[in-house]
Amino acid sequence: xxxxxxxxxxxxxxxxxxxxxxxxxxxxxxxxxxxxxxxxxxxxxxxxxxxxxxxxxxxxxxxxxxxxxxxxxxxxxxxxxxxxxxxxxxxxxxxxxxxxxxxxxxxxxxxxxxx
Amino acid sequence: xxxxxxxxxxxxxxxxxxxxxxxxxxxxxxxxxxxxxxxxxxxxxxxxxxxxxxxxxxxxxxxxxxxxxxxxxxxxxxxxxxxxxxxxxxxxxxxxxxxxxxxxxxxxxxxxxxxxx
Numbered sequence: 001x002x003x004x005x006x007x008x009x010x011x012x013x014x015x016x017x018x019x020x021x022x023x024x025x026x027x028x029x030x031x032x033x034x035x036x037x038x039x040x041x042x043x044x045x046x047x048x049x050x051x052x053x054x055x056x057x058x059x060x061x062x063x064x065x066x067x068x069x070x071x072x073x074x075x076x077x078x079x080x081x082x083x084x085x086x087x088x089x090x091x092x093x094x095x096x097x098x099x100x101x102x103x104x105x106x107x108x109x110x111x112x113x114x115x
Numbered sequence: 116x117x118x119x120x121x122x123x124x125x126x127x128x129x130x131x132x133x134x135x136x137x138x139x140x141x142x143x144x145x146x147x148x149x150x151x152x153x154x155x156x157x158x159x160x161x162x163x164x165x166x167x168x169x170x171x172x173x174x175x176x177x178x179x180x181x182x183x184x185x186x187x188x189x190x191x192x193x194x195x196x197x198x199x200x201x202x203x204x205x206x207x208x209x210x211x212x213x214x215x216x217x218x219x220x221x222x223x224x225x226x227x228x229x230x231x232x
Contacts (some may be wrong), residue, residue, distance in 0.1 A: 002158035040226065041225055041226060042224050043223050044223070055127055101149075101164070101212055102161060103149075103210075105158045105159060
């Protein structure tokens with residue numbers, strides 16, 4: 001199936017540093033979502049973006065919905081050891097039901113935080 | 116709220132046997148449920164979309180006769196892997212959506228680790 005281009009694939013940072021990751025797509029999405037997945041667990045929603053240009057924060061997390069609707073980024077400020085995990089972006093085409101509910105996932109960014 | 120459970124959390128079976136995985140929305144009604152498969156160090160790949168009371172819609176390349184999906188109620192969907200083989204070993208994750216309205220969210224279950232010997 002279709003996948004988004006997510007980068008970087010992995011990051012190794014020191015505790016306290018800021019982190020940035022992004023996703024790009026060749027097609028437009030009307031919703032962008034960012035998830036975190038811990039080993040052996042399902043993904044947990046971090047931030048949802050519903051409008052082009054929208055900038056949303058959730059604690060130390062900030063995400064933006066690109067103006068072109070084909071990209072999004074996630075920033076994590078002042079990283080802590082529990083930020084370790086795999087971060088996935090996901091795009092959703094629409095909100096009207098049926099196949100529009102389908103999520104297309106990026107390949108993930110593995111974040112390691114050294115204390 | 117919006118809790119999704121899966122059962123079992125892990126299962127080991129012999130090649131050729133069938134395995135059933137349950138996905139339940141515990142505190143909301145899910146008109147649509149999704150089944151994903153995730154291989155090690157890879158992303159989630161959508162297998163099929165199921166709507167309560169109707170046949171599931173499978174993604175290209177997913178065998179509907181091998182991965183049987185039943186969405187019998189608004190709180191339960193099941194995925195049965197028939198005649199499982201080692202290559203079916205994977206992490207299977209479901210999600211549930213409430214449907215309707217402008218803002219649809221999918222709530223993910225904790226996943227089921229399937230190992231086929």
